[in-house]
Amino acid sequence: MGKRVGMEVSIAAAEAVKQANVDVISAYPITPQTHIVEHLSDLVANGEMDADFFCVESEHSALSVCVGSEATGARSFTCTSSQGLALMSEITYIASGLRLPIVMILANRTLSAPLSIWNDHSDVMSIRDCGWIQFFVENGQEVYDHVFISYRLAEDRKVLLPVIINMDGFTLSHVIEPFEMIEQEKIDQFLPPYQPLYRLHPDHPITMGAFALPSIFAETKKAQEVVIRSSMPKISEVWKAFGDMTGRYYNPIETYKAEDAETLLVTMGSLGETASVAVDRMREEGRSVGLVKIRLWRPFPFEDFKQVALKAKDLVVIDRAISVGMGGPVASELKAALYGYDSRPSVYNFVAGISGRDVAPSDFIKMVDKAEIEIEEGNKEGYELYGVRE
Amino acid sequence: MTENLNVYAVRMLTQKEYFAPGHRACQGCAEVLAVRLAAKALGRNVIVANATGCMEIVSSPLPFTSWKVPWFHVAFENTAAVASGIESGLKVLMRKGRIPSKKIVTIAMGGDGGTADIGLQALSGALERGHDFTYICTDNEAYMNTGIQRSSSTPFGASTTTSPAGKAAMGQVTWKKNMPAIAAAHNIPYVATACPSYPIDLVQKVKKAADIKGPAYVHILSVCPTGWRSAPELSIKLGRLAVETGVFPLYEVERGQYRMSMDFPKLRPIKEYFKLQGRFRHLTDDMIEEIEKRLHQEYEQLREKAKKGV
Numbered sequence: 001m002g003k004r005v006g007m008e009v010s011i012a013a014a015e016a017v018k019q020a021n022v023d024v025i026s027a028y029p030i031t032p033q034t035h036i037v038e039h040l041s042d043l044v045a046n047g048e049m050d051a052d053f054f055c056v057e058s059e060h061s062a063l064s065v066c067v068g069s070e071a072t073g074a075r076s077f078t079c080t081s082s083q084g085l086a087l088m089s090e091i092t093y094i095a096s097g098l099r100l101p102i103v104m105i106l107a108n109r110t111l112s113a114p115l116s117i118w119n120d121h122s123d124v125m126s127i128r129d130c131g132w133i134q135f136f137v138e139n140g141q142e143v144y145d146h147v148f149i150s151y152r153l154a155e156d157r158k159v160l161l162p163v164i165i166n167m168d169g170f171t172l173s174h175v176i177e178p179f180e181m182i183e184q185e186k187i188d189q190f191l192p193p194y195q196p197l198y199r200l201h202p203d204h205p206i207t208m209g210a211f212a213l214p215s216i217f218a219e220t221k222k223a224q225e226v227v228i229r230s231s232m233p234k235i236s237e238v239w240k241a242f243g244d245m246t247g248r249y250y251n252p253i254e255t256y257k258a259e260d261a262e263t264l265l266v267t268m269g270s271l272g273e274t275a276s277v278a279v280d281r282m283r284e285e286g287r288s289v290g291l292v293k294i295r296l297w298r299p300f301p302f303e304d305f306k307q308v309a310l311k312a313k314d315l316v317v318i319d320r321a322i323s324v325g326m327g328g329p330v331a332s333e334l335k336a337a338l339y340g341y342d343s344r345p346s347v348y349n350f351v352a353g354i355s356g357r358d359v360a361p362s363d364f365i366k367m368v369d370k371a372e373i374e375i376e377e378g379n380k381e382g383y384e385l386y387g388v389r390e
Numbered sequence: 391m392t393e394n395l396n397v398y399a400v401r402m403l404t405q406k407e408y409f410a411p412g413h414r415a416c417q418g419c420a421e422v423l424a425v426r427l428a429a430k431a432l433g434r435n436v437i438v439a440n441a442t443g444c445m446e447i448v449s450s451p452l453p454f455t456s457w458k459v460p461w462f463h464v465a466f467e468n469t470a471a472v473a474s475g476i477e478s479g480l481k482v483l484m485r486k487g488r489i490p491s492k493k494i495v496t497i498a499m500g501g502d503g504g505t506a507d508i509g510l511q512a513l514s515g516a517l518e519r520g521h522d523f524t525y526i527c528t529d530n531e532a533y534m535n536t537g538i539q540r541s542s543s544t545p546f547g548a549s550t551t552t553s554p555a556g557k558a559a560m561g562q563v564t565w566k567k568n569m570p571a572i573a574a575a576h577n578i579p580y581v582a583t584a585c586p587s588y589p590i591d592l593v594q595k596v597k598k599a600a601d602i603k604g605p606a607y608v609h610i611l612s613v614c615p616t617g618w619r620s621a622p623e624l625s626i627k628l629g630r631l632a633v634e635t636g637v638f639p640l641y642e643v644e645r646g647q648y649r650m651s652m653d654f655p656k657l658r659p660i661k662e663y664f665k666l667q668g669r670f671r672h673l674t675d676d677m678i679e680e681i682e683k684r685l686h687q688e689y690e691q692l693r694e695k696a697k698k699g700v
Contacts, residue, residue, distance in 0.1 A: 068477075069475035073489070209450070
């Protein structure tokens with residue numbers, strides 16, 4: 001068993017990047033991602049990590065440097081938040097189209113305006129369709145673990161896609177948590193050096209990033225779609241291998257007391273842990289409430305989700321971002337996933353905890369209360385922005 | 391006359407081609423000639439990062455390519471950053487023994503829009519960080535790929551589709567951004583200007599830039615018959631006229647030392663250069679005189695720097 005330590009989550013994330021033997025790191029500082037890049041700078045400056053670290057002049061360049069280095073076959077890492085992700089968003093689409101297995105930690109933070117440094121998921125929702133595999137993690141250990149999981153998955157020749165690890169800014173990035181660090185020998189075995197299928201090198205000249213006319217573009221996109229959809233078994237395989245190594249097994253959809261529940265809370269990210277406390281309280285009161293946590297956001301695990309969701313009567317979906325003028329993006333996708341099933345549950349949607357506003361266990365109970373009443377009264381597909389002062 | 395005759399000795403160039411024919415450049419495109427010459431200068435141990443623009447579009451329609459060396463296109467404004475990544479990726483992999491150690495030159499290439507406008511920030515960052523790479527700007531003085539829109543590198547007075555000459559306007563009303571000076575201000579070891587009308591000079595400068603350790607910048611004037619409204623067969627002549635009139639002086643800045651590659655005690659009248667191009671057709675003699683005055687002043691300042699060696 002690995003060493004158990006108490007550590008700030010950002011520091012542990014940086015330690016994982018070191019243990020993953022990353023070759024090139026390129027980033028631009030932005031709150032709340034800063035502690036990760038600061039610690040990585042320390043590790044490189046102290047000779048504890050053999051990598052090139054570039055504190056570049058923008059997030060757009062941060063990801064562009066990674067695209068260049070990854071194309072030569074160097075394992076590359078970047079991390080950002082909010083406006084930084086918005087600025088690099090152009091390159092996120094290109095990185096996946098070029099099939100470059102870059103890994104990014106995203107310390108999720110609100111998009112302006114108004115400017116806010118606090119946590120929600122509006123940043124990642126803005127690049128929802130960019131073609132990266134996207135994980136949401138619940139606690140620090142999961143961030144640490146998913147650095148290794150992500151590289152092993154991304155660099156698999158049947159996958160070759162970039163991966164985003166979403167971790168809630170501040171709520172996770174700035175808290176001290178207990179960690180079980182994995183021994184380096186185990187990691188080296190789990191994650192051998194990257195062997196690219198193609199790399200930029202004069203010995204085998206290739207053209208990368210050619211432009212496509214309409215006569216060939218759709219075929220390239222189809223190839224990309226097929227790859228990300230068929231990466232699902234590979235994701236399970238990597239999680240299984242990781243679980244066998246550490247005893248920590250992960251699933252695309254995690255559940256808590258969901259088996260027989262009539263009402264299911266659905267969360268993504270760190271809200272899951274708070275929601276589980278609320279579920280315990282409601283269970284103590286004899287209420288039939290369970291919890292579903294979405295860990296894998298892309299490719300979306302339709303099958304796993306349906307297996308759990310179709311057994312419930314009501315879903316209370318908590319979104320941490322607004323698609324302004326439409327509601328919560330997660331809820332709208334879940335509704336789409338369930339469409340076509342006659343006996344589908346009602347989906348009541350709350351947008352809560354945006355810009356880092358606290359969502360306490362009591363808030364989850366209030367949301368379940370409200371949803372159950374509304375659904376009872378026939379408002380089966382309701383939506384509201386929770387806890388707004390009128 | 392202190393003209394360096396070897397600038398004309400084209401037969402000294404290698405017969406080998408690294409940029410294949412069959413590309414889709416316009417007739418008389420001097421930019422594609424500049425790229426072909428630069429590729430000859432660089433040889434095979436090179437990786438090229440290319441910004442979105444004419445040279446990207448004409449050379450890489452999937453599934454074809456004109457490139458016989460590794461070539462990478464990512465986006466418009468980030469080429470210097472992509473080249474930074476290539477250079478550091480190679481460096482780390484060689485350091486860790488994962489690829490054999492040998493000199494591989496990293497090249498970033500962009501047009502004047504991708505360099506002086508949208509890509510300036512990424513370029514400045516890469517020059518400041520000191521990556522060992524060469525940036526080649528092929529300057530055809532407007533956004534030609536999208537249809538001749540003005541850039542900050544478009545010369546004063548030129549008519550483009552977004553700085554058109556009209557009853558109330560005389561074309562571009564701003565002076566050409568001095569990109570080589572901006573590059574030199576980063577205190578990089580090597581900056582040069584070149585033009586494919588002087589092929590040996592161009593090849594020597596690109597070679598020098600690639601050999602020097604650290605960032606280097608080569609700014610190449612590339613005549614564009616389509617955008618300049620000039621006859622395709624005049625492209626080489628126009629390049630020479632640009633140099634001989636003082637519109638585009640050929641010089642180097644090596645570790646801060648300025649040196650004129652060709653020096654003309656007496657410049658040819660700018661009118662000879664302007665009259666062959668439709669983009670300057672609307673200019674009156676007075677306007678041309680005003681432009682000539684300023685360009686001569688700038689040329690003299692450059693000569694002074696070269697004389698003083700700073």
